[in-house]
Amino acid sequence: MSHDLLSVGDLGADGIDEVLQLTDSFVEVSERAIPKVPALRGKTVAWLFYEDSTRTRLSFETAARRLSADVMNFSVASSSVKKGESLRDTVQTIEAMGVDAIVVRHRSAGAPWQVAKWADASVVNAGDGWHEHPTQALLDCYTIRQHLGSCEGRHVAIVGDVKHSRVARSDVLAFTAMGAEVTIVGPPTLLPPSLEGWPVAVSHDLDSVLPKVDIVYLLRMQRERMASGLIPSLREYTARYGLTRRRVDRLGEDALVMHPGPMNRGVEIAADVADLPRSVIVDQVRNGVAVRMAVLYLLLGAGSDKVLTGVEGAS
Amino acid sequence: MSGFVIRGGTVVDATGTRRGDVAVDDDGTIAAVGEGLEGGDVVDASGCVVAPGLVDLHAHLREPGREEAETVETGSRAAALGGFTAVVAMPNTSPAIDCASVVREVLDLGRSAPCDVHSSGAITVGRAGEQLTPMAEMAELGVRLFTDDGDGVQDAGLMRRALEYASGLPVPVTLAQHCEVAALAAGGHMHEGEWSSRLGIPGQPAESEELMVARDIVLSRLTGMRVHFQHLSTGVSVDLVREAKRRGLAVTAEATTHHFTLTDAEVASYDPLYKVNPPLRPDADVAAVRAGLADGAVDAIATDHAPHTQEAKEQAFDEAPPGMLGLETALALALTELDLPIEQVLALLSWQPAAIAGLSDQHGGPVAVGRPANLCVVDPTETWTVEPTASASRSRNNPYAGRTLTGRVRHTFLFGEPVVLEGDAQR
Numbered sequence: 001m002s003h004d005l006l007s008v009g010d011l012g013a014d015g016i017d018e019v020l021q022l023t024d025s026f027v028e029v030s031e032r033a034i035p036k037v038p039a040l041r042g043k044t045v046a047w048l049f050y051e052d053s054t055r056t057r058l059s060f061e062t063a064a065r066r067l068s069a070d071v072m073n074f075s076v077a078s079s080s081v082k083k084g085e086s087l088r089d090t091v092q093t094i095e096a097m098g099v100d101a102i103v104v105r106h107r108s109a110g111a112p113w114q115v116a117k118w119a120d121a122s123v124v125n126a127g128d129g130w131h132e133h134p135t136q137a138l139l140d141c142y143t144i145r146q147h148l149g150s151c152e153g154r155h156v157a158i159v160g161d162v163k164h165s166r167v168a169r170s171d172v173l174a175f176t177a178m179g180a181e182v183t184i185v186g187p188p189t190l191l192p193p194s195l196e197g198w199p200v201a202v203s204h205d206l207d208s209v210l211p212k213v214d215i216v217y218l219l220r221m222q223r224e225r226m227a228s229g230l231i232p233s234l235r236e237y238t239a240r241y242g243l244t245r246r247r248v249d250r251l252g253e254d255a256l257v258m259h260p261g262p263m264n265r266g267v268e269i270a271a272d273v274a275d276l277p278r279s280v281i282v283d284q285v286r287n288g289v290a291v292r293m294a295v296l297y298l299l300l301g302a303g304s305d306k307v308l309t310g311v312e313g314a315s
Numbered sequence: 316m317s318g319f320v321i322r323g324g325t326v327v328d329a330t331g332t333r334r335g336d337v338a339v340d341d342d343g344t345i346a347a348v349g350e351g352l353e354g355g356d357v358v359d360a361s362g363c364v365v366a367p368g369l370v371d372l373h374a375h376l377r378e379p380g381r382e383e384a385e386t387v388e389t390g391s392r393a394a395a396l397g398g399f400t401a402v403v404a405m406p407n408t409s410p411a412i413d414c415a416s417v418v419r420e421v422l423d424l425g426r427s428a429p430c431d432v433h434s435s436g437a438i439t440v441g442r443a444g445e446q447l448t449p450m451a452e453m454a455e456l457g458v459r460l461f462t463d464d465g466d467g468v469q470d471a472g473l474m475r476r477a478l479e480y481a482s483g484l485p486v487p488v489t490l491a492q493h494c495e496v497a498a499l500a501a502g503g504h505m506h507e508g509e510w511s512s513r514l515g516i517p518g519q520p521a522e523s524e525e526l527m528v529a530r531d532i533v534l535s536r537l538t539g540m541r542v543h544f545q546h547l548s549t550g551v552s553v554d555l556v557r558e559a560k561r562r563g564l565a566v567t568a569e570a571t572t573h574h575f576t577l578t579d580a581e582v583a584s585y586d587p588l589y590k591v592n593p594p595l596r597p598d599a600d601v602a603a604v605r606a607g608l609a610d611g612a613v614d615a616i617a618t619d620h621a622p623h624t625q626e627a628k629e630q631a632f633d634e635a636p637p638g639m640l641g642l643e644t645a646l647a648l649a650l651t652e653l654d655l656p657i658e659q660v661l662a663l664l665s666w667q668p669a670a671i672a673g674l675s676d677q678h679g680g681p682v683a684v685g686r687p688a689n690l691c692v693v694d695p696t697e698t699w700t701v702e703p704t705a706s707a708s709r710s711r712n713n714p715y716a717g718r719t720l721t722g723r724v725r726h727t728f729l730f731g732e733p734v735v736l737e738g739d740a741q742r
């Protein structure tokens with residue numbers, strides 16, 4: 001892996017594969033009684049979160065702690081931008097404290113690229129606006145591999161609000177890099193204005209797509225999309241694009257149901273569907289920690305011999 | 316008698332091109348034009364074009380209110396270095412230029428500037444799009460161009476009344492429009508299309524500009540009033556104006572240097588240097604803007620010089636303000652990027668915008684005896700590399716850093732005073 005993880009597209013198939021293989025080892029570590037290794041002892045990882053995200057932050061933080069890294073929190077209230085401190089000032093402040101990696105979550109697309117321009121530390125994009133969420137795509141690839149052996153030749157339907165989804169943009173890049181076929185499904189108002197250059201098929205009819213796919217990946221439906229007039233109502237959205245019990249019956253026997261969380265049960269996914277055995281949503285969360293361990297490990301490049309050794313006297 | 320003789324150049328103005336020295340009188344007028352002129356200090360113009368000073372219809376000088384980004388003085392110095400002898404200051408200051416007192420303030424600041432500073436006036440109070448400004452009192456102070464630049468006038472009924480009201484003023488004025496239908500553009504930070512979709516940046520469609528161009532063309536017909544279209548950036552906008560002219564309507568248009576030079580692909584860097592409004596567009600629109608400049612659909616090149624501090628631009632793309640510098644690079648970009656003869660480039664940068672701004676009595680030539688000596692002397696073959704830190708502007712948001720351009724301003728004369736000599740500002 002290069003110096004930063006900004007776009008999952010930068011990794012390519014080989015880079016993604018490298019992460020997934022290393023993730024196997026960290027899944028094993030996570031299952032130990034003391035799930036901790038000294039791999040990043042002495043390294044410091046800083047969180048720079050410009051947007052609330054308890055789930056992603058906890059997942060990264062757990063990953064860093066299991067690698068014995070020190071962690072530093074730098075949550076920036078949205079108001080501090082108005083106080084006149086530029087993003088560059090903030091990055092320089094964090095760098096001055098001596099960090100090895102900065103994990104950035106920002107409500108604006110592209111912010112991690114700017115952080116990387118100004119920082120010497122490795123930068124990990126933990127989600128930027130509508131743009132990308134590379135570690136989510138990696139954990140999604142890992143989860144598919146875990147259940148179906150590989151992404152190669154699989155057909156994934158990504159359903160819902162693709163336009164505003166960083167998960168969808170990263171997943172399209174990662175899934176297609178790994179040889180999967182992707183169909184994006186949703187009402188035209190929730191798809192990107194242009195799909196020029198996207199290696200995907202498009203459908204507005206979920207029912208006709210379901211029988212053909214190996215994975216149905218549901219995106220979170222934000223209630224504000226209704227307020228801004230992109231859909232008439234959540235009820236109509238659910239009627240056309242919600243994964244109901246009836247629609248699950250159209251899926252192939254082994255087809256998986258995935259969701260990046262947090263779910264709106266009863267909107268994009270019916271409550272009982274989320275709890276079916278084919279729904280691997282909890283595995284996604286679990287794998288997230290191991291994938292992020294692999295990413296931090298690859299970026300901060302400690303000696304590989306230390307990876308799997310337990311921490312002596314760890315508590 | 317003669318203060319200066321600008322010797323050895325080729326004179327280019329709206330009347331044509333000829334070899335000739337230009338003698339400038341102490342009173343700030345042109346004393347003589349011809350070969351072998353003597354007397355006064357000699358200013359070398361060998362190998363250069365001596366032309367009427369350039370006129371910018373669209374500069375944000377930021378004063379009053381945003382002096383940390385630019386002042387009338389620093390912006391005017393940048394203008395003079397770029398060969399401009401007149402600029403029209405946009406009204407989106409703080410407070411907005413929407414009444415006589417703010418116009419007077421801007422004009423007072425401009426009195427000592429190395430460029431002739433003219434003020435535009437807002438069409439609506441506070442540029443809020445609700446109530447007409449006192450255009451007559453501003454026109455009395457010399458305002459000839461009214462615009463809410465930064466925003467378009469959204470309400471078609473209000474724009475109609477503005478045009479009708481302006482037609483009754485004692486002096487001819489032009490209403491200029493920043494064309495952007497907010498209902499389509501709101502929340503957009505770049506051109507909506509392939510790049511915005513990929514980059515995850517909210518876009519604004521070309522149609523948000525085109526719709527208002529179309530609207531104001533029909534309002535021009537309805538009211539019989541002249542409308543000037545600011546910073547056209549799309550192919551359809553250019554086509555609409557071309558067609559309106561073909562039908563004999565009194566419309567004019569400008570395009571900026573960046574809209575014929577840069578595309579929305581630049582935004583892939585996420586560098587807010589490339590954030591501007593209207594946004595950078597795809598190749599096809601850039602080509603259409605160039606074609607419009609070439610065939611006369613577009614009358615003028617404007618800079619939309621929009622200084623911003625480093626802090627303001629060192630934010631995430633969608634949080635940074637739109638705008639880029641332009642005064643010092645406009646002529647060189649036009650000469651380098653447009654495949655047009657220098658006579659046509661100067662028409663687009665000097666006498667045509669002078670006419671639109673109502674400044675033809677003092678700016679835009681011709682270079683003739685008795686005329687005010689507002690001149691620029693350009694070496695059309697000199698190449699130079701853009702270095703943002705060398706700018707006279709207070710700001711550094713220059714998207715052309717490191718570019719090598721051909722064509723450089725050597726001297727600028729403002730009412731006979733050499734405000735730029737050998738590329739150096741004299742004050």
Ligand SMILES: [Zn+2]
Pocket residue numbers: 464465466493545546592593
């Ligand atoms: Zn404007």
